[in-house]
Amino acid sequence: MLDTATSEDDTNLLVTIVDTNPLAWQQSATAKIPLSLDDAIRQILIFFNAHMALKHDNKVAAIASHIGHCKFLYPVTDAETHRRQANQYKISKDANAYPNFKDVNDDIIESLRSLMLDTDTPQKNLNDGTSMISGALSMALCYINRIMNQDDLGRIKPRILVLSVSPDSPYQYISIMNAVFSAQKMSIPIDVCKVYGGEVAFLQQASHITGGVYLDVENPQALLQYLLFSFLPERYARNYLCLPNKEQVDFRAACFCHKRIIDIGYVCSVCLSIFCSWSPVCSTCRTKFAFRALPPLAGKGRPAISRTASPAPSAAASPGSSSPMSTT
């Protein structure tokens, strides 16, 4: 565990993961209370400015979690900066805007534009059309790790904010959870703002485990107010402020074999992998489970549904047996 003591002089690093999944945003733009990606970005940029306004040395980073891949929106690589300067973009200096804010905003808008124009990305890895939250989380953690290694005095206090619009992708369950546990180990809170779409079990768990804020936005038009009120407080101020979090966290897990989200399943007693159906060999650690005569699965095919179908051997915890687990 890292030192978690905070002080008023800390520098705050806010790494924001913006879910840019165009399919979900399309749905959001046509919902009952509509919010298009454009409007959202406008409000998010003001939120970034507010974060940088809080303190002179506060930093932001933004990562787009797109379909199938993710990309840094800010900061951009040096090569990219040079390319943009060469293209004569960013000549407009403006006395009406604070230069720090303007640079960040311009960079993010330009990055988003190139992200949206870029349609050549391989389309085959789309899974089920959900965004790459797990990849974005890993990138965020790597970036934070790099920044913190450069900071000898330990004055930088990082946190992650996920603005999510897509539903859960069970295919990413394992990588998301690995990222979440790394974040917990580095004591980085993960805040989750669910802008559109139903419940997301994995992100709820993420914010619960890391001690972050979780909020379902009821009126997406007022996104900025939600952001300023609940997600702006820095780590130091959080010691004193009551912030929203989820009382009832959805603790369900996804099985490793068919990527289904399940309530009850089988857990390998050696490596704790989760399976929705019984198999003789753990697919993760290759442990062979002791064969016992099993009661027939009642022909339903989904033993996860009822406990009566549970075939657990009575010699429960000894290695080489698989035991049922309740994840609720």
Add this chain to the structure above:
Amino acid sequence: MSVINFKTNIYDYLETLPIFTFQRLFQKPATCLAIFRLLPAIGRQIVMSILYVENPISLKDIQSWVYKDGHKKLQEALHKLSKLHILEETPEKGLIVNSTFRLEFKNALSGGGEHQSFGLPCATVDKHKVDIAFLDHFASTQWEAILHYMVGTTMTKRPSRGVLNLLQKSDLMNSTASESGLHITNKGFQFLLQDVNTQVWAFLLQYLDMAEMLKMDLVEVLNFLFQLGSLELGQDYSVETLTETQQQMLEDLGDYGIVYRRKKGSRRFYPTRLATTLTSGTSALVTSLSKKETGTAASSAMIAAAEESHDEGGFLILETNYRVYAYTESPLQIAVLNLFIQLKSRFPNMVSGVITRESVRNAFLNGITADQIISYLQTHAHPQMRKRAPLLPLTVVDQIRLWEMERNRVEDKAAYLYKDFNVQADFDAAEKYAKDLDVLLWSNSKQRKMVIAQEAHETLRTYIKRRLAGNRDTG
């Protein structure tokens, strides 16, 4: 430490301003942003939370946002917010953000409006373009010239008349009738031990006082100072958007090394590092100073920026045996160290010395306090020292404080002596009352004498009178 120093100073100054000055200050988003950053963390969060809320919010609601142990901090924050006139109370007991502040601060966040308060960069390319290294050099020579003059080293040119005037006005130096020229005062010695940022602010606050006397518009002066804090280093700015007062200020600020202009009447100016760090509270100049001294002149902006965030420009190593090693060759820093260290030997890139009772007492005689010495040692500690906790050897810190306490063995206080109580009970009651008020300085029950601090004299006298009168009535 520097941050806190600077904040209280400028904050204290702002607090004294009347409300209509604030109304005019708030018209510039750059000023709103700078004032906003002076607030405590909770205060900043509250402003952000209700910035986009149009209706007044009741105090009770705001209190419910904070946990119990944060209530003291909240009170403090709300107090500051109302002192700076950012939060206003409506007749219905609700709190609302000042409408001008709300509008312009929103403009600052969204980059809207037509206020031109963040400085207009020059559209044309400067034929005599200067780089950041040059600006750093310019800033440090100008600023050091002032400090050199104060410590009395005769190697730099005399500062301009405006500077001398300011030094005298601010009581940092004064002229004695017998000798010609100015002499450093106790306050001046204390000034030398502070970090550059605090020094610059102290100077500028003094400048503000003078501006009032010179009939300059205070709001324009303040706006310009806050604007300087938001400018980018190495960028040239046009004087077009500045008012007449502000153009006049450019000249003075050039003398202090805060802005650079190639010649008087030039249409453009460059802010130096002294200017761009004004509102951030980081003392960046020290870095550039010490770096140049070690011979690795800052050639590129990248290195300067990188080192600025890493080492804090420390050059002092203090050992538990009271020895001090200072990696510097700047005559200025050596002169400052000489204020409280007995220097023993000097090498091409370092001096060493020892802290002794005599050397520290000399400093005390000059009006320097133990806390100032300790904080100087702390802020200039070598990066190697920064890895230890506590930063400075405790024995040395304690000893410096003990040496200071030696000088304060006798304390004088204005007081009143009470004697000739007729009845012991009266005396006991009065003594107890004084004790409860925490104003009893000394008492002797047998002789029925006690000494009371001056400020409580009135209260105690009425109390005793009332008691005596009561006795007479019942008796």
